[in-house]
Amino acid sequence: xKAIVATDQAxxxxxxxxxxxxxxxxxxxxxxxxxxxxxFTGDELSWPSTWTDRTGRDRTPSIPGHELAGVVTAIGYGxxxxxxxxxxxxxxxxxxxxxxxxxxxxxxxNLAPLPGDVxxxxxxxxxxxGLTAWxxxxxxGRLQAGQRILVHGAAGVVGSMASxxxxxxxxxxxxxxxxxGRQTAxxxxxxxxxxxxxxxLEDVGEVDLVLxxxxxxxxxxxxxxxxxxxxxxxxxxxxxxxPAAGLAVDFVVEADRSQLSKIVRRLGDGRLRTxxxxxxxxxxxxxxxxxxxxxxxKTIIRxxx
Ligand SMILES: NC(=O)c1ccc[n+]([C@@H]2O[C@H](COP(=O)([O-])OP(=O)(O)OC[C@H]3O[C@@H](n4cnc5c(N)ncnc54)[C@H](OP(=O)(O)O)[C@@H]3O)[C@@H](O)[C@H]2O)c1
Numbered sequence: 431x432k433a434i435v436a437t438d439q440a441x442x443x444x445x446x447x448x449x450x451x452x453x454x455x456x457x458x459x460x461x462x463x464x465x466x467x468x469x470f471t472g473d474e475l476s477w478p479s480t481w482t483d484r485t486g487r488d489r490t491p492s493i494p495g496h497e498l499a500g501v502v503t504a505i506g507y508g509x510x511x512x513x514x515x516x517x518x519x520x521x522x523x524x525x526x527x528x529x530x531x532x533x534x535x536x537x538x539x540n541l542a543p544l545p546g547d548v549x550x551x552x553x554x555x556x557x558x559x560g561l562t563a564w565x566x567x568x569x570x571g572r573l574q575a576g577q578r579i580l581v582h583g584a585a586g587v588v589g590s591m592a593s594x595x596x597x598x599x600x601x602x603x604x605x606x607x608x609x610x611g612r613q614t615a616x617x618x619x620x621x622x623x624x625x626x627x628x629x630x631l632e633d634v635g636e637v638d639l640v641l642x643x644x645x646x647x648x649x650x651x652x653x654x655x656x657x658x659x660x661x662x663x664x665x666x667x668x669x670x671x672x673p674a675a676g677l678a679v680d681f682v683v684e685a686d687r688s689q690l691s692k693i694v695r696r697l698g699d700g701r702l703r704t705x706x707x708x709x710x711x712x713x714x715x716x717x718x719x720x721x722x723x724x725x726x727x728k729t730i731i732r733x734x735x
Contacts, residue, residue: 434449470494470497494528497521519542522534522685559592560702568599576602580637640656650671662679
């Protein structure tokens with residue numbers, strides 16, 4: 431099969447290329463999925479899981495990309511709950527070969543059924559931002575109707591999903607970002623927008639929850655806005671400051687079938703939409719990720735046209 435592989439950590443994107451690889455086999459409780467649409471997160475080449483297995487052994491050449499929508503083509507020993515020919519979407523294990531390939535082996539429990547009327551590109555684009563936003567808001571942020579939430583990077587992939595889910599849950603959403611993202615953030619559900627280059631973040635006042643996707647100085651300045659008993663949640667992998675009288679959480683998104691089903695149901699109900707920037711074939715994937723200009727929205731790779 432055709433697959434994108436990462437071979438050399440020091441080379442970064444320069445070491446990422448399209449090659450022929452053997453098709454994966456379904457292990458116990460796995461399925462093999464023919465990948466119709468796949469997503470990739472820009473920082474993946476800096477994650478240890480791209481380069482080593484759980485015991486720290488080199489696992490290159492590794493196939494990046496962990497978001498997918500596709501069709502089940504094989505079922506492993508003992509696997510239940512999914513069938514051959516079923517449309518699915520979900521998140522694959524960080525430490526296994528991923529979804530920038532024609533086929534991927536994945537634990538069945540990490541996938542959910544994808545309704546027949548949802549395009550594969552849309553399905554793949556829901557996975558990472560949908561699960562990250564859901565877990566940030568509801569599992570870690572304990573968001574309730576009527577609360578005030580500050581969503582950083584609200585025009586971005588995760589922020590635009592978080593704004594929609596938070597608004598839908600009855601929260602008051604204050605989005606942030608650069609001036610150019612204002613209208614996008616408002617279109618995705620933010621009720622106010624803070625231009626982080628010009629406006630005073632401190633003028634926002636107290637919030638129940640901050641969802642941070644930016645980190646650094648902006649994260650540090652945001653913790654002071656969290657009310658006593660509120661929560662600061664970040665997905666940036668660093669926690670340089672914590673609220674004086676609130677909770678602080680830094681987390682990595684996890685696969686969750688039931689949450690995926692709730693997310694795709696909201697899409698079907700017209701309560702949620704994706705933030706897709708561009709699509710490319712597997713042949714053009716390396717160029718799509720290597721673009722010099724900043725891309726807006728999720729880049730989706732279509733191994734099958
Ligand atoms: N821990 C996890 O489980 C997890 C899961 C998903 C993603 N992530 C990480 O979360 C981060 C965000 O992901 P994403 O896909 O949402 O990225 P994205 O689409 O690029 O969104 C980031 C948004 O924040 C804005 N922004 C960034 N820096 C800013 C600054 N200094 N001032 C004002 N606005 C700024 C960006 O504006 P511009 O486009 O104008 O720069 C963009 O609108 C990435 O680092 C990603 O790797 C972590």
